[in-house]
Amino acid sequence: MHAALDVLLVEDDELIREATRLTLEERGYRVRTAADGVTGLALFRERHPDVAVLDIMLPGLNGVSLAGRIREESGVPVLLISARNDPVDVVMGLEAGADDYVTKPFDGPVLVARIRSLLRRAAAAEQPAGEPGLRFGDLVFCPVSLTAHRDGKPLALTTTELKLLSEFAAAPGTVLSRDLLLERVWDYAWSGDTRVVDVHVQRLRTKIGRERIETVRGFGYKLRP
Template identity: 90%
Template structure:
């Protein structure tokens, strides 16, 4: 049974979300503040963390950053505000996705399933296979291992899925909408901030000049 850490200070939202997730077969641990959430994360190592942005003690953005420093576990932010600044700050801190309140329980579950499918892909990768080379970057699409300059890189599941899409078509421009559909498994209301932030995070690890921006179209991996 996969475990969800839910950190939400509003009791009604927390309990309704917990019940929804448990009905879908997840084990759920809850916390009402960021510091307690961080403690639970360290003690129980959940499969995914769902964090409200506005939390007492340690807010959701800071908590996402702490989790990302220690783990590649997927992080999903929830917020009553759709302020682009809050969204981008959360994504840059290390979150993989976000949902705006009020949200339908089925939407939240779909987002969680998408994030967990990415994690399973990385964890269930098979033996080493052929390696693709792009400059000093080496990527094995079978074992999902990445090396830069001969040194292994630690990518999150979302970053790995992005790199896999780029590596499958080097030199080909991939639109933001296409990446949203393939990496997050659904067409996501045309909001491309998600892609932009994650591409920036991937660039910081594999080399900023390795992924080229094609203005007005999207991104491509330089062969």
């Protein structure tokens, strides 16, 4: 484990916060904690962590709002945790800019696996440039540098959006099922929960052009060549 990696953990329940902190520190992470959203935002700006883990129900500034504020300032991976599995909460969090979510109660190893997955995606986005871009209409994507341009202007894509676009660009015109995208982009099965794919595809569409990714009803999505 990379001891230098920093995790920001914002959780108002002291027992959960401390148990989670100990679990992460046992895996070699350096953990900074906060009990409310306002303090969490200040700590994020001060410490610049590698990943942020946020409870949704926080006093002062809730986790969804905090995720949105972080996303306005940084591309750092954001993982939401919640005691509720309400689809509205999940979708709101993902649309605000979160990359992943875990419902309580969760096992420590599951949370660690999710964090490692997010960090792998973030690391992939830092690969050096050097390969010609792939062109799809007004969209140009470089699979080595993981950069995208539309009409000659750079696109600010999150690591999850870049990974999604990479999968689509590797097989333009091919229908990719939601389950396949879950496995490839999120590195593990979500037990059939495909909402996360739909939300992130919608977010990607708003940036690269809604017509660029086609929905194939009953099957999945494909990138139009």
